[in-house]
Amino acid sequence: MVERLDITFAALADPTRRAMLASLAQGECSIGELAAPHAMSFAGASKHVKALERAGLVERRKAGRQQLCRLKAEPLREAQGWLRQWEQFWNERLDVLEALIEAEKERAE
Amino acid sequence: MTPPIILTVSRDFDAAPETVFDAWLDPAKAGKFLFATPDGEVVKVEIDARVGGHALIVDRRASGDARHHLQYEVIDRPHRLVFLFRADPAGEGQWTRVSIDIAARGAGATLTLTHEMDPQWAAYEDQTRKGWTMILESLAKVMADD
Numbered sequence: 001m002v003e004r005l006d007i008t009f010a011a012l013a014d015p016t017r018r019a020m021l022a023s024l025a026q027g028e029c030s031i032g033e034l035a036a037p038h039a040m041s042f043a044g045a046s047k048h049v050k051a052l053e054r055a056g057l058v059e060r061r062k063a064g065r066q067q068l069c070r071l072k073a074e075p076l077r078e079a080q081g082w083l084r085q086w087e088q089f090w091n092e093r094l095d096v097l098e099a100l101i102e103a104e105k106e107r108a109e
Numbered sequence: 110m111t112p113p114i115i116l117t118v119s120r121d122f123d124a125a126p127e128t129v130f131d132a133w134l135d136p137a138k139a140g141k142f143l144f145a146t147p148d149g150e151v152v153k154v155e156i157d158a159r160v161g162g163h164a165l166i167v168d169r170r171a172s173g174d175a176r177h178h179l180q181y182e183v184i185d186r187p188h189r190l191v192f193l194f195r196a197d198p199a200g201e202g203q204w205t206r207v208s209i210d211i212a213a214r215g216a217g218a219t220l221t222l223t224h225e226m227d228p229q230w231a232a233y234e235d236q237t238r239k240g241w242t243m244i245l246e247s248l249a250k251v252m253a254d255d
Contacts, residue, residue: 083116086116086224087116087118090116090118090222090224091118093142093143093144094118094120094220094222096141096142096145097122097129097132097138097142098120098122100132100138100141100142101122101123101124101128101129101132102123105123105124
């Protein structure tokens with residue numbers, strides 16, 4: 001899973017690609033729409049989309065003359081899963097630590 | 110370049126920063142809270158509380174012994190504790206980094222724990238981390254709507 005996440009994160013290292021993902025999080029976009037906020041050529045935007053596609057983060061489909069891109073959330077879900085698992089772990093640990101400190105205080109009183 | 114996955118958890122304690130800090134390095138206390146699982150029994154706690162020192166906590170479970178390894182990188186009582194951490198079971202050789210910051214808050218203390226999935230990522234500057242955290246958060250919201 002970690003190796004797979006590496007590919008995901010490498011694709012996300014670029015700020016333009018992160019911004020594109022944020023746009024795609026709002027819904028399907030054409031490559032032209034993805035290029036617009038970045039003052040970028042169609043070819044430039046297409047390159048970034050390809051990197052996201054390789055990382056499994058984006059899916060493309062043809063719609064007439066346009067190519068529409070869609071966010072694929074699965075690799076990000078894995079990252080989310082890792083985060084959630086450890087968040088639960090540490091919250092439980094801190095619950096026990098809190099109880100331990102409280103019990104000690106009561107004994108001292 | 111690979112951005113980090115970073116997890117942050119905060120907790121307010123009704124105790125002095127020193128009390129909260131010391132629990133992490135005191136074998137008797139660490140054995141009770143750090144890796145104890147409800148159905149397990151901590152059978153070994155060895156803590157060499159020095160920078161570069163190691164700790165081993167063994168939690169005996171029905172499924173076998175879980176051996177958790179730590180190595181201390183920063184020990185700055187009572188404000189900051191940083192250790193590399195390899196939980197069991199984990200991918201072989203897969204170390205992560207845990208940083209604990211403790212700040213005084215009135216008569217109590219606020220603990221902020223940061224867990225980085227890969228220690229090599231600690232080298233990356235804050236902007237990268239913030240950018241990454243932001244995108245994860247915004248995407249989490251989108252996913253929650255699915």
